[in-house]
Amino acid sequence: MSARRTRIVDLIPAAAEGANVEITGWIRTSRFGKNISFVHVFDGSTPKTIQAILTPALAEAHKGDLGVGAAVRITGTWKASPGGEQAFEVAAHTVKIVGTCDASDYPLQKKRTSMEHLRTIAHLRPRTNTFQAVFRVRHAVSWHIHRFFHERGFLWIHTPIITTSDAEGAGELFEVVATGESGEPFFGRSAFLTVSGQLAVENFAQAFTDVYTFGPTFRAEHSHTTRHAAEFWMIEPEIAFADLDDVLALAEDFVKSVAEGVLTDCADDMAFFDRFIEKGLLDSLRAVLDAPFARVTWHEARALLAEAEAQGKTFEHAVSAPGFELQTEHERWLAEEHFGRPVFVTNYPASQKAFYMRLDDEETDGVATVAATDLLVPRIGELIGGSQREERLDVLDARLAAHGLPAETYWWYRDLRRYGSVPHGGFGLGLERLILWLTGMQNIRDVLPFPRTPGQAEF
DSSP, rough: OSOOOOHHHHHHHOTTTTTTTEEEEEEEEEEEEOEEEEEEOOOOSSOOOOOEEEEEHHHHHTTOOOOOTTTEEEEEHHHHHHHHSOOOOEEEEEEEEEOOTTTTTOEEEEEEEOOOHHHHHTTTTTGGGHHHHHHHHHHHHHHHHHHHHHTTTTTOOOOOOOSSSSTOOOOOBBBOOOOOSSSSOTTSOOOEEOHHHHHHHHHHHHSSSSEEEEEHHHOOOOSSSTOOSSSSEEEEEEEEOOOOHHHHHHHHHHHHHHHHHHHHHHHHHHHIIIIIITTTTTHHHHHHSSOOOOOEEEEHHHHHHHHHHHTTOOSOTTTSSTTOOHHHHHEEEEEESSSSSEEEEOOOBBGGSSBBBOOSOOOOBBBOOSEEEEEEEEEEEEEEEEEBOOOHHOOOOHHHHHHHEEEEEGGHHHTTTSSSSOOOOEEEEHHHHHHHHHHHHHHHGGGGSSSOOOTTTOO
């Protein structure tokens, strides 16, 4: 507990009745009447507010400055509340206006405001109930990610944000150029903002066995969907001496552990999401913790989709179409309607996946497949993408050539296959998609503190 001030989250369970307390924060609501006047103060440490009862003299002296949004410091006596939702309240002795707030044009009034409008005032939206809950959960998710890996002996590796390779081979990159650069590039060659830390963190898995990276990644994808952003955070563990089954086991353990931690630590916030954002959210998340994730191969998944289509299910992207690839509608049908729980889809066609994924020893129905997996969850679709990595140099070289990627660019990555190569694998999970799934929020822009999307980089 701070020696200078007390957070509301610490005050609520700790203060003894009759104790002198001081609260600091911002006013969420206020009411001034003949018989009683009060303000509700929040400080972001908890969904709960503190009700401060004002004497007639205090109310008269300050009511012009105690509107919604004002910052205050209030001292008083902690006492039992005779009614309302709170068990205790503060009988105010002194009120200090730390920061006034002009009520006439303050954008956050006591009325429902759309998510779209709140994105235009992203500097103020953290003060709303919804975004207070979102960013407390985001913090808790991040904390439990680190806790999970720390408790299992993983080493956190800070991989580069500036890179010279495209891990996905997608070409949708932001190029890094020095101001006024002309002639020789700053780094001696073209450089980009990273799309993934995976290739870099594999280096360390070949030395420390179990490692992970957790940091910002970037995609120059001109997409305006609710699931895509130009800047987002990725969690990417990598484990040595491991195959695809080990990757699946780690991924399932990881998702369940983080979800359980958030449900425990953010009970009030999660109840808010269940009540106001996604009805039934808590029950669906608890069901995830109680049952093993389903598993199905890509070919088996396609057969299930084809059977559903034959029975009258309509998909925008036909399952029988040449070059069929799973789309979000197929992923959600598998997770929501068929299995009713998270499901791992494994062994995708090699033509649909990245060069670094291990080529399976045998084909399926004449199709070369790779030891890859996507974890599909209800409401979201793909949450995790992972694979066993190709540890055989000759096969890796063939895969690079098939993707049109120059082997010399990946010389160091190829070296790992020459000097003590071992079977290894890992997965990538977008932090924001995990938060969407846990909270029921609908748009990635609303779980990012400062969303970066095509045409938008304000705040």
